[in-house]
Amino acid sequence: MAEIVAAALTAHAPLITGKPDVSRPEQRDRLYAGFHELRRRLAAARPDLLVMFVNDHLQNFAYDNLPAFCVGLAGSYEAPSPGGAGLMRLTPRTLRGHPEWAMALLEAGLAAGIDFAYSHDIESWDEMSVPLSFLLPEATIPVVTVYTNCAAPPLPLPRRCLEVGAFVGEFVRGRAAPPRVALIATGGLSHWVGTPETGRINPDWDHWALDHIARGDVAPLARLAWEEIERDGGNGGQEIRNWIALLGAVPGWKGEVLAYEPVAEWITGCATVWVHP
Amino acid sequence: MDHRLRDGVGASVIVISYALNKLLTAIARQHQMKERLTEEDMAGHALSDAERTALSAGDIGRLYELGANPYLIRRVFRRRFPI
Numbered sequence: 123m124a125e126i127v128a129a130a131l132t133a134h135a136p137l138i139t140g141k142p143d144v145s146r147p148e149q150r151d152r153l154y155a156g157f158h159e160l161r162r163r164l165a166a167a168r169p170d171l172l173v174m175f176v177n178d179h180l181q182n183f184a185y186d187n188l189p190a191f192c193v194g195l196a197g198s199y200e201a202p203s204p205g206g207a208g209l210m211r212l213t214p215r216t217l218r219g220h221p222e223w224a225m226a227l228l229e230a231g232l233a234a235g236i237d238f239a240y241s242h243d244i245e246s247w248d249e250m251s252v253p254l255s256f257l258l259p260e261a262t263i264p265v266v267t268v269y270t271n272c273a274a275p276p277l278p279l280p281r282r283c284l285e286v287g288a289f290v291g292e293f294v295r296g297r298a299a300p301p302r303v304a305l306i307a308t309g310g311l312s313h314w315v316g317t318p319e320t321g322r323i324n325p326d327w328d329h330w331a332l333d334h335i336a337r338g339d340v341a342p343l344a345r346l347a348w349e350e351i352e353r354d355g356g357n358g359g360q361e362i363r364n365w366i367a368l369l370g371a372v373p374g375w376k377g378e379v380l381a382y383e384p385v386a387e388w389i390t391g392c393a394t395v396w397v398h399p
Numbered sequence: 400m401d402h403r404l405r406d407g408v409g410a411s412v413i414v415i416s417y418a419l420n421k422l423l424t425a426i427a428r429q430h431q432m433k434e435r436l437t438e439e440d441m442a443g444h445a446l447s448d449a450e451r452t453a454l455s456a457g458d459i460g461r462l463y464e465l466g467a468n469p470y471l472i473r474r475v476f477r478r479r480f481p482i
Contacts, residue, residue, distance in 0.1 A: 179470045184424040185417050205430040273470050275413045316469030318460050321482040349412070357469055389482060 124294055127302045128167035129372050129397035130160050130257070131335070131365045134176075134308035136248040137388040139255055140210045144387040156381025156394030157256035163396055164257055170300030171220055172258070172265045173290065175307035175364040176249040177272035181206075182241065189239030190278040191286055193228045194267035195221045196244050202251035210248055212255050217246075220264040223300070227266065227293055236289050244269070253308045263304075272309060272361040277348055283363040284344040287370025294371070307368035309361025311382075311391035317357055323384040327354040328391040331362060335377035335395060340369040358390065368397065375399050416466035418446050422454075423471035432477045433457070 133153075142150055183189060196219040207214045221242075231238045244267065254265075268290060271277050294303045311328040314320050334342055343366050351359050369375070377395040384391045422444045426433065433440070435457035446454070453461040459472050459479045473480065 180420075180424055180427065180468060180474075185415070185420045185468075208430075274468055316459070316471070316473030316480075317463055320469075320473070320480055387482070 124297045124299065124301050124303055126291065126294055126305060126372060127169055128164050128304035129306070129368060129375065130164065130304075131307050131368060131377065131393065131395040131397060132157065132160065132253045132257075133310060133390055133392035133394070134248050134252050135313070135388045135390040135392065136210045136252060138252050138392065139212055141387065145385050146387070149383040149385050153381045153383045153385065153392050153394065154256075157253070159380050160394050160396060161257045161259070164304055167304060168302055169263055169304035170302045171223065172263050172304050172306055173294065174250060174265055174267045175270065175287065175305070175367045176267055177270050177309055177361055177364055178249070179247050179273050181247045182244050183269070183271070183274070185274065188271055188274050189269070190271050191236070192239040192241055192269040193224050193231070194219065194244050194269065195224045195228065195240050195242045197221050199244060199246050199250060199265060199267070201246035201254060203245045206245075206247055206251065210251055212251055215261060217250070217254070217258070217261045218264040220266050223297075224266045226297070227290065230293050231289060234289060236286055249308050253306065257306065268367065270363045270367060272363050273357075275348060275360070277360055277363065280346050280363055280366050281344045283367040284340065284370035287367030288373070290367070291371025291373075305368050305371055307364040309364045310355070310359055311362065311393055312355040313358030313390040314356035315358045315389065319356065321386065321389045322356060323386065323389070323391045324354055324356070325384045325391060327359065328382065328384065328393065332377065332379050332382060332393060332395070335365070335369065336379060338374055338376040340366060343369070372397060372399075414464075414466040416450060418444055419450050419454075419462065419465060419467040420471060422446070423467055423475050427471055427474040431475070433475055434478055
């Protein structure tokens with residue numbers, strides 16, 4: 123049966139790659155070092171498939187149709203697309219999907235009462251493009267996405283995200299192939315985007331979350347209410363749902379925080395975390 | 400039973416303007432940025448007077464109050480943000 127050989131949590135702000143020059147060099151270098159160490163460990167784990175817990179930013183799912191959870195069945199992902207590449211200062215590129223594996227996940231989910239939506243066509247924004255520009259510089263490994271609505275409230279409960287993640291973890295381990303699977307969740311930590319508090323970061327909340335993750339204590343995160351996250355982590359902090367889903371897939375695993383920087387110029391509390399048994 | 404969930408049922412705290420978000424989504428998906436919207440930009444959209452006024456002024460705080468999604472406000476009115 124397949125094995126989860128690597129798991130990581132990272133931030134995903136467009137300015138991380140889009141405006142490296144505006145940040146304080148020491149902060150940028152420490153965060154980039156965290157991404158580079160994740161890449162080294164990920165490559166050493168030799169995964170055959172990346173399963174990504176991510177969220178859209180109204181680029182794909184808008185107010186005419188907003189799935190709480192959506193499995194990406196795409197044969198390929200533009201990450202970034204030519205349209206988004208300028209803002210993120212990345213070269214447009216195409217990543218391979220794994221539609222057969224994704225379809226099996228979708229079917230198994232629906233059969234188990236996990237009411238996934240699905241999409242054959244997803245234009246990645248920073249949620250995939252920015253972290254994978256560090257973690258997967260060569261587009262060698264196929265990617266499957268699980269999108270959770272973190273950006274257009276009302277949002278699914280963090281507790282439900284934990285359950286969905288747990289299901290994905292069981293599904294991965296119950297399949298014979300591909301044998302070596304890596305999990306990556308992106309987003310967060312605290313940031314206020316487009317609200318009257320745009321630019322605020324709350325390192326206290328970020329450290330609270332990271333401390334729990336370091337202990338493998340995900341229950342307090344899963345109990346968070348939307349209002350609490352909005353107050354303490356901002357509307358961008360709602361993306362912690364992706365992290366919670368990943369942690370649900372690897373019960374008992376702990377986080378090793380490789381970098382945490384509240385980067386004011388990128389308006390985001392940015393972390394890179396390796397998650398291990 | 401999660402008490403927050405039980406107590407929260409039916410007590411909506413989230414303001415959404417579909418008209419604002421539909422228009423801002425269309426602009427954001429074309430990767431366009433604006434200082435303010437023109438009558439031409441808003442033509443054919445079922446916006447309230449308050450929404451038209453806020454869009455015409457590029458009033459990002461007011462748009463948030465009126466139920467525009469903050470990610471869309473940021474995408475379209477990027478230049479209005481000091482950071």
